Each structure stands twice: as structure tokens, then as C-alpha cells.
Amino acid sequence: MRYTTAGESHGRALVTIVTDVPAGIPLQAADIDGDLARRQVGYGRGGRMKIETDRAAVLSGIRFGRTLGTPIALSIGNRDWDNWTDVMSTWGEPVESARVTAPRPGHADLSGIQKIGSRDVRDILERASARETAARVAAGAIGRALLREMGVSVSSCVTRIGDVEWSHEAGSTTPDTMLVEASDVRCPDAETSARMRQAIDDARAAGESLGGVFVVSVTGLVPGLGGYAQADQRLDARLGAAVLSIPAIKGVEFGDGFALAARPGSLAHDAIRYEVGEGFIRDTNRAGGLEGGMTNGEPLVVRAAMKPIPTLMTPLASVDIDTLDAIDASRERSDVCAVPAAAVVAEAEVALVLANAYAEKFGGDSVTDMRTALDVYRARIAR
Numbered sequence: 001m002r003y004t005t006a007g008e009s010h011g012r013a014l015v016t017i018v019t020d021v022p023a024g025i026p027l028q029a030a031d032i033d034g035d036l037a038r039r040q041v042g043y044g045r046g047g048r049m050k051i052e053t054d055r056a057a058v059l060s061g062i063r064f065g066r067t068l069g070t071p072i073a074l075s076i077g078n079r080d081w082d083n084w085t086d087v088m089s090t091w092g093e094p095v096e097s098a099r100v101t102a103p104r105p106g107h108a109d110l111s112g113i114q115k116i117g118s119r120d121v122r123d124i125l126e127r128a129s130a131r132e133t134a135a136r137v138a139a140g141a142i143g144r145a146l147l148r149e150m151g152v153s154v155s156s157c158v159t160r161i162g163d164v165e166w167s168h169e170a171g172s173t174t175p176d177t178m179l180v181e182a183s184d185v186r187c188p189d190a191e192t193s194a195r196m197r198q199a200i201d202d203a204r205a206a207g208e209s210l211g212g213v214f215v216v217s218v219t220g221l222v223p224g225l226g227g228y229a230q231a232d233q234r235l236d237a238r239l240g241a242a243v244l245s246i247p248a249i250k251g252v253e254f255g256d257g258f259a260l261a262a263r264p265g266s267l268a269h270d271a272i273r274y275e276v277g278e279g280f281i282r283d284t285n286r287a288g289g290l291e292g293g294m295t296n297g298e299p300l301v302v303r304a305a306m307k308p309i310p311t312l313m314t315p316l317a318s319v320d321i322d323t324l325d326a327i328d329a330s331r332e333r334s335d336v337c338a339v340p341a342a343a344v345v346a347e348a349e350v351a352l353v354l355a356n357a358y359a360e361k362f363g364g365d366s367v368t369d370m371r372t373a374l375d376v377y378r379a380r381i382a383r
Ligand code: EPS
Pocket: 009, 046, 047, 048, 049, 080, 128, 129, 130, 131, 132, 134, 311, 332, 333, 334, 335
């Protein structure tokens, strides 16, 4: 599956077209809209989320609740567009008073205007805005629906907001411990969630913003997805690129990741044993489910670091692009913390990579054929 998106943050709508979708995937509106809703909630979001109630209109590619195998076009309206029709008009002359001239450190603003030669930072920020990730989540819901047919489930949780960390046992971030939909910071631990909320409140009061860390965990994967033979087959690289494509993500690790660098080999890998009737077993999952660029049948554990949002109500220093005078960076209505939302976006990105890995290995035309091929493969490796 490949997807592309279009749409400005305060334009009419976000759209996505998803191609190379196997036929016959059962899909309901609630699958897409449910994920859109999960992305929208989350403690630390700003006023915009009170305006939007994201829903995807399906324009093509789904008939009677099943994918046709044809491109799926989805549109998510921006309710806020009604408030931006002058500033974001398709035609006519620019509103000079609405021009943004103070680029925000950390955002795409400055490099963006340098890149395209614009004198209005809004030309950049409208598309660099993480609003675009709503369209990715809609696309990802189709990947998730395919994975469901393959017996795979994808979930996430937040393990750090600012300096508040949930110190969970390594390897405990499997879906069983990640039933966190009820928590508005997506952290499974109630006491830590309360401290995370307090940190967000404190940041808001100080005109600050906060980043954090989240984990995406995937269960039900067969071994051997991805590949060891060529660089572009390696699943670590493909997953890493997908998660790093999400705005504000600055680091990704798999399993014990960076901590592995400090350990001797005997404490860095996952010993193999065999049980009749159960097959190959690992008692640890330090590798995070990936060895040699492939899944190894253990839960996939992807951890990512998100930097704090660049829009600060107590702004950093910047330079006016008209006068070149020192000036405060521009203030826009914004979120204080979007780590819980980013975790849901990462689920979508991970789901799309894994859906493609299944389609490569088991055939991408029809979900029925994929399931048959998967059953044959499972039976072979069980022998
Ligand atoms: C964003 C700024 C805020 C966020 C937005 C991302 O929007 P606004 O400028 O309209 O207040 O709420 O995120 C979303 C709209 C969304 O759907 O996630 C930014 O500058 O990146």
C-alpha cells in the first residue's frame, strides 16, 4: 500500500489516496473514524481539537464494507476552514496583515521560506503542521484492517512526558499492558498519568511545550517479514523511516535499542530454545522483535522520542524576515503536548509498513489468497 496526502492545516480538507490495497479487506467507517478519534484526544491538546471532529468521507475503493483492490480516496473536512476563508483563500489577493514574518525555532518556518523563496511563513506552516497526520491515520486504518485479517494487532502507549517517566519493566509494553484508551495521556499507569497531566498543566501555565516518548507494540507477527538480502528490504530501516517521517520525531529505537550498546553480547541477545508443540521460544525480547532486518515472531517494540512542540506562548528569539530586527517568534494557537496523538500516528505508520511486508510475502491482490498463503507458511514453519 502506498499513500499520499494533500491539504493545508486551515484549508478546506485533508485528503489521502491509498493505492495497492488488496481486495476483500473487511472495513467499516468506525475502523477509520475510531482511529481518527483516538488521534484527536489526548491531554495537552489546544483549542483546535474542540473545533474539529474528524471523520473520513470515503470517495472510492470500498464497496459494501470491503476493499475493491482499487485506490481508496478519503477526505477529512477541516471545520476550522470556516474561520480561515480570507487568510487561506484559493483565489484573490493575500491579506497583508495576516502575513507571518517571525519564524519559530524548531518549526519548518525558516528553512521552508528559504527553500521556496516565500515572504510569508504561513505558506510553509500550513502544510508542515501536524494536522496532516490526520490523513495518515485514515490511511493507516486500512493497513490495520489488513493486519487484523493476518491476526496482527497494533497498539501504543506513552512512557514519558517531559521529565515524567513511567519506569516499566523492559519488554512489558506489550498490548496486554497497553489497554490505555481510558487514559488521556495514553500511559497505562494511573499514578504516572496524573503526574504527566500535572507536567502538562505546569508547562501550559509557563507558556512552555513538552515532548516525550511513546512505544508502539505489535503482536501476532510471523517471523520472516522484511528481508536480510538487500538494504531496502530491512524492516528496521523501513519502520525507522516511517516513524521518523512523523513531525517532531527525533529518535527511534527497537527493543532495548540504545541500551544494547552498553551491554556485553551475552546480555544483548535473546537465547533460543525449542518446545515440542510450541516451537522456537525466546524468554527475552531485547531485539524488539527484529533480527537481521526481519521479524522474528516476537512482539515488535518500537520506541520513539518526540521533541516539544515549537510554538511557544513564551516565545524564543527570532528575526523578522522583513526588517531583520530581533523579534519574538510568532505565537499561534497550538497544542502544549501532542505525544499521545503522535503515538496513534505512529501506530498508523507502523501498520502501513507491516501491511506492505505481509503483501510482499503473501501476495498483494486478494486478502483471501494472502490468508491461504499465510496458513501454508505457518504450517511449514511449525514443522
Ligand atoms: C499545529 C498547531 C495546532 C494543532 C495542530 C498542529 O493547530 P492550530 O494552529 O489550528 O491551533 O492543533 O494539530 C491539528 C490541527 C491536528 O489535527 O492534529 C501545528 O502547528 O503543527
